[in-house]
Amino acid sequence: MNKIDGLLFMQHEHYLELDYRMINTLLVVLETGSITAAAQQLNVTQSAVSHTIERLRVIFHDPLFTRAGRGIVRTARAVQLGKELSLAVAHMRSLVQPTTFNPAQTVVDWKLAANDFQRDLILPEFYRRVAPQVLEFHLHIIPSEVPSIELLRDNNLDLVLSPICPDAPDILQKRLFTGKSICFFDNKIRPAPRTLADFQQATYVSLSFLDGKILANHPDEMIIDMDSKVRVRVSNFAGLAGFLRGTNLLAIAPDLMRYHALAGFAEAALPFAIPTLSMYM
Known part of the structure; x- marks a missing residue:
């Protein structure tokens, strides 16, 4: 068995599943030694990296990485694959010549x-x-x-x-950016919410497609309680402004909305932790 046969010793249908993205993910995990670090470098979610590694384990009939405390350890097969796949990737890149693009x-x-x-x-x-x-x-x-x-x-x-x-x-x-959420409100109608009690006693306008999908998965019972106090759910972000204006409702939304749909509304920082917002493409 030659070197190429050894590298591609797998069931034929599994071989056909192997693509450059999967190979690149494996090489980055090998380089960083961490699923989390690889996800950050690739600008994808940790679950996406984990899914890819699971598929590669099936393809190569090897665990590739094993748990060791809080980290992972490469198997001998993974180390060998890293060497061979790095050469294969370099060869593939040399074969692809950019076409003229005008x-x-x-x-x-x-x-x-x-x-x-x-x-x-x-x-x-x-x-x-x-x-x-x-x-x-x-x-x-x-x-x-x-x-x-x-x-x-x-x-x-x-x-x-x-x-x-x-x-x-x-x-x-790919992750484009990560931002934070803040509170928007109409300061002509109500004072700024400042304390945890202010937010617990308030009512909210939110998005219909987020109903129960984000806040309900948050471990903090207070966040879950806030989701139950949503009085209006709109179909898009632009709809928040119409229900904020002239009411005492609050909206928890990405801070970048201050530059367009929620421009002109008053803002307040949140006195509790809430997951950051990552935007993907």
């Missing part, structure tokens, strides 16, 4: 899914930068809400922008 003669037609927060925050500037550089730029944007994996798998969309990342190992993902 943006000025290119027609770009993209279909994206994004809610109004991501749409207003990211896409106008994206369009302003790309449009002058290409012959034509067509951008079709549909609401994403909770993104469907099938939309990407069936080639109905080119890209999804969402804080809710599809939990599927075959979907390529």
Whole structure:
């Protein structure tokens, strides 16, 4: 058995599942020695890295990594694979020669899914930068809400922008940024909430597609109680403003909304911990 046969000693159908993204994930985990560090370097979720490693264990018939305290230890097979796959990747890169690309003669037609927060925050500037550089730029944007994996798998969309990342190992993902949530309110109607009691006694406007999906998974009972005090649920971020204005409702939303949909509303910091908001594409 030669070196290539040894590297690809696996069932044929498993061999066909192996792709560059999986190989790159394995190489980064080998390099960093950590699932968490690899996810940060790749700008994906830890679950995406773990899913990939599980698939590679099946393909290579080896655990690849074993638990040791809080860390992981590479198996001998993983070390050998790292050496061989690094050479294979380098060879693949040498085979791929970039074709001539002339943006000025290119027609770009993209279909994206994004809610109004991501749409207003990211896409106008994206369009302003790309449009002058290409012959034509067509951008079709549909609401994403909770993104469907099938939309990407069936080639109905080119890209999804969402804080809710599809939990599927075959979907390529990148973290764009991580932000924090703050409280928005109408200071002409109510004073700023400052204490924990202020937030516990308040009522809220929130998003219909987040109903029970985020706050209810938070271990803090107070956060769960806040979710039960939502009085209005709207279909998109832009709808928050209409119900904040002239009422005593509060909205807990990404701080970046101060630059568009919630511009002009008063802000208050949260006196309790809440998960940070990561935006993925």
